[in-house]
Amino acid sequence: MPSFQQSPGVETVEKDASAVTTGASSTVGGHVGVFKWGPVMTPMLIANEDEIVNVFGKPDDLTFKSFFATSNFLSYTSACWVVRAQTGNTNAVSSGTALLIGNADVYEEAFSAGQATVGPFAARYPGTMGNSLLISMADAATFPTWDYRGQFQSAPGSSEYALSKNSTNDEVHIIIVDAGGLFSGTPGSVLEKFSFVSKAVDAISFEGLSNYYANVLRNQSSFAYWMDHPAGVTNWGTTAVNKVFSPLQDTVVAGYDFTYTLTGGTDDNVPTDGELQLGWDLFKNVELYDISLFFVGSVTTAIAKYVADNVADTRLDSVVFSTAVTPTGGPIYGNSSTRLADAATYKTAMGNSTYVVHDQTFKYMYDKYNDKYRWVAMNSDTAGLAAKVDSTHDTWFSPAGYTKGQIKGAIKLSWNPTKPERDELYKLAINPVVSFKGDGTMLFGDKTGTLKPSAFDRINVRRLFLVLEKSISRSAKYQLFEQNDAITRLAFVSSVEPFLRDVQGRRGIDEFKVVCDESNNTKQVRASNEFRGTILIRPIYSINFIKLTFTAVGPNVSFEVAAGV
DSSP states (O other), X not given: OOOOOSSSOOOOOOOOOOOOOOOOOOOOEEEEEOOSSSOBSOOEEEOSHHHHHHHHOOOOTTTHHHHHHHHHHHTTOSOEEEEEOOOSOBBOBSSSSOBOOOSHXXXXXXXXXXXXXXXXXXXXXXXXXXXXXXXXXXXXXTGGGOTTGGGSSSOOOOOHHHHHTTOBOOEEEEEEEETTOTTTSSTTEEEEEEEEEESOTTOBOTTSSBOBHHHHHHHHOSSEEEOSOOTTXXXXXXXXXXXXXOOOOOXXXXXXXXXXXXXXXXXXXXXXXXXXXXXXXXXGOTTTOOOOEEEOOSOOHHHHHHHIIIIIHHHOSOEEEEEOOOTTSSOOOTTOTTHHHHHHHHHHHHOOBTTEEEEOOEEEEEETTTTEEEEEETHHHHHHHHHHHHHHSOTTSOOOHXXXXXOSSOSEESOOOOHHHHHHHHHXXXXXXXXXXXXXXXXXXXXXXXXXXXXXXXXXHHHHHHHHHHHHHHHHGGGTTSOOSHHHHHHHHHHHHHXXXXXXXXXXXXXXXXXXXXXXXXXXXXXXXXXXXXXXXXXXOOOOOOOOOOOOOOTTSOHHHHTTO
């Protein structure tokens, strides 16, 4: 760096030569399913079962598969992107014909300017849960006789913002009640209250945010959107300049009622394959969603195949977990004479991929929300075990076995395979999930979905390389547009080798070598504006087979002779 000092002095120059390679996240899950409530076609980051209930609602007979797939995965870890698939559901509204507002983007594009045919309000999301909502509002004129006046400290009047603009009577209170009890479990529970919001479109709160009541609902409510001004008012939604805002008419006046029970919300919780595929397509965006573990839940082979081909094999940075099903998409039961044939049919349809992990069974589990038992595909549990091993050991450890492979919440399995059946499943690259008396239910295999003998036919090796590839590629991007000379190449090697030594010390790698010099960055390569690094990895393999030899040794035979030493 040239110096521009014109006279003697000290110039300080700071350079960053501390580039390091850091590990990439490998525990975040991804799932697409059907739910009773929540935003449609919008990935939501969920941390636990309570958040599933808050965002997507409790399970019922049509949504339990997706609910418990997500819940089962999160019982092992704490991060999962979840998409509610688009179906034919509609949002409940104040009046008129229900409409579809799937998410905030749809509202902004199509409804934020108002929709006069459905009354003042619409449920935030599609589904019959919206029919449980009651929304009521009052201003200074109606507050004295309002049923909900006891929920607020004082009557609305004129805000300081309106008064500063020489306007009055702009304030209004809004309350949202769970009239049907579908959200809270208790009919009549108050869900949200918005105090002293304004009828003026330009109103600003003390915090500097919009206080216009339509905007407050849009930005803060979890249950409703504004759609139109109430009947009988004339100047709501205009600016607060020299204005007396029109009052609500008292509810005793015929034709004016400012308490609304929303209706018209519908459920269509049997999605088509196309609707599910559109949801899964959102996860093709590698840069936006850093996900390593996808689980398909209880779906047909066609959907599982679509996810494997169009998400895992497109991203190349994640693994898809899937459960073998019958040709009709249901569990393979142990009392069926065709169970191995069904598994083989499934595997043939799925093809071969090292980015897919298969298991063979559903677990029977308790649904506390409906006091009944459900069959749920095991793949969310096997994905959860992979996430759990990241925190208890490391990504490159197998998630299977008596210690690391224990399944939670399984009362029984739809198919608990015998030893000969386990042998046949393993030949198909399907990992058995088994229940052993006294040892619990566990994942008893760690194969990926390829039939080709390879280092990548084991989960731990596949996931090891995904972590290494993701981590090192993130480090390498900082070499873009740098000079392709010995200094840059040495900096790259110096950042990667310590990272690999760390993985080696944590039992992920047996040996490694990083090559980034003139041998692979030749003059021709450099002239093509390319930069090449070669990383050679010898992984550590998991133990799948144990052979113990017991020998009875005679009194005159040494152990060394008996052991063949």
